[in-house]
Amino acid sequence: MSTAELLADDPLWLIIVKVVAIFAFLVVMTLFMINWERKVVARMQQRPGPNRVGPGGWLQSLADGLKLAFKEDIRPVLADKWVFFLAPVISTIPAFVAFSVIPIGGEVSIFGERTALQLVDLPVGVLVVLACSSLGVYGIVLSGWASGSPYPLLGALRSAAQVISYEIAMGLSIIAVVMHSHSLSTSDIVEAQSSGWYFYLLPVSFLIYVCSMVGETNRAPFDLPEAESELVGGFHTEYSSLKFALFFLAEYVNMVTVSALATTLFLGGWRFPFVGDDHLLNSGWFGLLWFVLKTLGFLFLFIWLRGTLPRLRYDQFMRLGWKFLVPIALVWFVAVAFARYLRQEWESAGGLDTSTALIVIGAFLAVVLVIAFLLPDKREQHDPDAVPVTGGGFPVPPLDLKVPKAPPRRQVRVAELPGADDQTQEPAAVPAASHKEASDGRV
């Protein structure tokens, strides 16, 4: 019985229970992620992180969320009233909707009703996630436009360009998966991975997906739409109170969703590795556990990247997307299609043993390597007429620079200082300090 048929006869109460459970899961994951992120990044930077509210500081994000809800809701005078209100809502709703097609577990029984741990199983499941992410951008873009202030506008423009570019790479990386599993349905993709996970069968797709999922969710090192050092807060600069909280929520829910999709597409979904389908570890509610663990692994990757990498410059970021990820994804997709075609042909012609196939691949790689070595390196042109603007890349003073002698400081006498009579110890420090300052110029 396929997952779609299993889900088709769900009673209404079960659907409502699943909807509420998914909503609660995503909100709790958001609260947990904020704390986890702060703690992990803190540990990476040798500091304790939040440790005051609740046991071990784990309720900090809940307290922050409550505080945020009670803050004043400010709308700038120049803001567009309705769009300003609508933008956070638009960015939040698709984030939640996208999770409805994710299979978070296998077949279980809830109050005697056989069902799968998934809300819906559409024949176009993967496209639902892509559609939701493309709708989520509207929230960011409209918030930037509606704020009536330039920093959010710049953030919104960056975000629109960024998400469109990385959505292409993401879509191209998914194509190979769809080609292997013969289906766009998420549960069928998980089913197809019972013989082998796609992260090692399709490694290039996996890497491209991981890169583009970070770009898609506007997270460090690709968090250009909200680059603090350049754009204050980016698209949400003018937002406060619950509207800001909604943006926060949407960002973290999006992270959970793309991680869950990565788990589904490349890490075998809710399956436990190394054991068969009918093993105890792959039955019932165990699937939920493996799914959450794999998703947490991806979420940790998000945190790790944020704690490790500096933010990319905008042109570097676009170059990575368009000149690196998209072409590689295209070539890889054609290569996968070609390999599949060849295998089909050979199988119908009587089969080809593995060693011959490996020799052919090795010969092809050798040819590519030789060509790569024969190509001459690109030399940087040196312009002899160039005016040196700033020394050797840094603004340094010339070696023969004459530093004028510092004027003699007027020595402050202890007796002249007000209140010198009743402070016997401290005044001694004053001449020493002024001497030190005077000597600074000669160092």
Add this chain to the structure above:
Amino acid sequence: MSLSFLLQQPDEVQRVVDTVTTGEAVAFWILGPLALAGALGMLFARNAVHSALWLVLTMLSLGVLYMVQQAPFLGFVQIIVYTGAIMMLFLFVLMLVGRDSSDSVVEVLRGQRLAAAVIGVGFAGLVVASVARALTDVEPAGLAQQNTQNGGNVANIGEALFTDYLFPFELTSALLITAAVGAMVLAFTSRTGKDAKKTQRQLVEERFRGDRPGSLPGPGVFATANSVATPALLPDGSVAPESLSELIETTARETLEDDVAEVSGTGHQPDAHALKGESS
């Protein structure tokens, strides 16, 4: 429950009966008016971005209608391509136009509104009449049966595209590639030659040889706002011309009059003796 229509395998008699189910009718009477409202809103919205948003509403409604009519692939592709990519590009351009720029109400061509209304209503009547005449006697076949054969909706579309409709498909791709190449040619700036784009180094050298090596005055520094749309005010209260952005339309001078007066000291000043209760 809600998706059972995608999976059921109806026999011939049942198929004709339930081509329009209750759920489908309800969905139509919700989505149809929404789509229409979006279209009208797009026509009558003063602001270009609002227009685009109304159009997004129409496209979303159409996408959901496709899904209800057993074409889930078409529905989601409609949302991804039209709503996600094309309208986003529209918005991208519109946002750069400036958010206060609305349609001009001055009529440039005499009587064009009237003519447009008459022709538009006439065209709509023509299309509705011909489509209605053509479709009243057609018995809808529905996709329920197709969607259960040969691997379902997506596989069937793929097969049709790459067998029966291969030539139109290839023609469309050639058209799109031509458009993409054309855009690249139009937007191409050479790195060599006379009107080449300046490198960062060239720009720096130019700046240091010019009369202003420092940075331009930051917007809003001496004004009471910190937005780029607000020009910087010089100490005498006049607007610093270098602080005006070329890209973003600045706030009108009149709205800053209070700030200018305050900075230049000609405006209303707080009375230093107000709290003491004595008038000076």
